[in-house]
Amino acid sequence: MKNRIWIIIFSVTVLVCTAVWIGLSFFPSPSKIVGIYQNGSLVEKVDLTAQTGERSIELNGDYGKNIISVTHGRIEMKSADCPDKLCVKHGELKSAGSPIVCLPNRIVIKFENQSGSADAEAGALL
């Protein structure tokens, strides 16, 4: 009897979390401004819509070198020196819900909050 209660609790949790995850990862980001962070501080901000041609950004960390590739409307981790290469397998940055993360070199690539940057621009105009 007690087992059944736990099975229900776990099933509901799994379903809810899966739904939240799917919602987060398939909801495309309205913003096209991407921030590249290392050790928690901003390295560079890239506007994907303004990018023409291909550009590589190299970052060095404790565990080697990461190369980020930016083309028009697209950013991805091209190569990494770390053993698992999870950031490369992540592929293109698609949604705010799933940033590209390299844990060994502490690199995070994520979409910036559009409203936040708009506020900053408004502040600059004033």
Add this chain to the structure above:
Amino acid sequence: MKQTKTKKLILTAILTAAALVAFTIEAAIPPLTPIYGIKLGIANVFTLFTLYAVGKPYAAAVLFLRITLGSIFTGQLVSFIYSLTGGVLSFLLMLLLRRFFPVKQLWVLSALCAVMHNAGQLAAAMLMTSTVQLIYYLPVLIVSGIIAGVFTGLCAQLVLLRMNTEKLILGG
């Protein structure tokens, strides 16, 4: 009495070695998904088994020796911090909840601890990268924790139910 203690010690050593083998083999398998922290954690079958069959301090020994030696053997010292944070948190939860779960409900305890382990690792990752956005991975890590935890818990549970653990420690 003294003999029992020696037996427990030897048993712990054997279980640690077995956990280490499981951990090393699992580390050699390439990750299934491009998301950190999703793995089965077969080595935890041995921690759980030790907790129920031998005792709490022995389970702690199996867990922390496995994490330390495993990180050295697989050469991934990056993961050591994450493993340790997750390990400490899930083990504390395990100690707290141990009395509420008999062997027949070991799978529940295991699932709860696995979720705790993943949450701890995520918290460590958030601190290390100073990125709050990593919280987006929480739902996935909860799901993977439940699935992996139920599986490893059932493994340990089935072995414990079929094995005379009293005899293992006291008997000849």
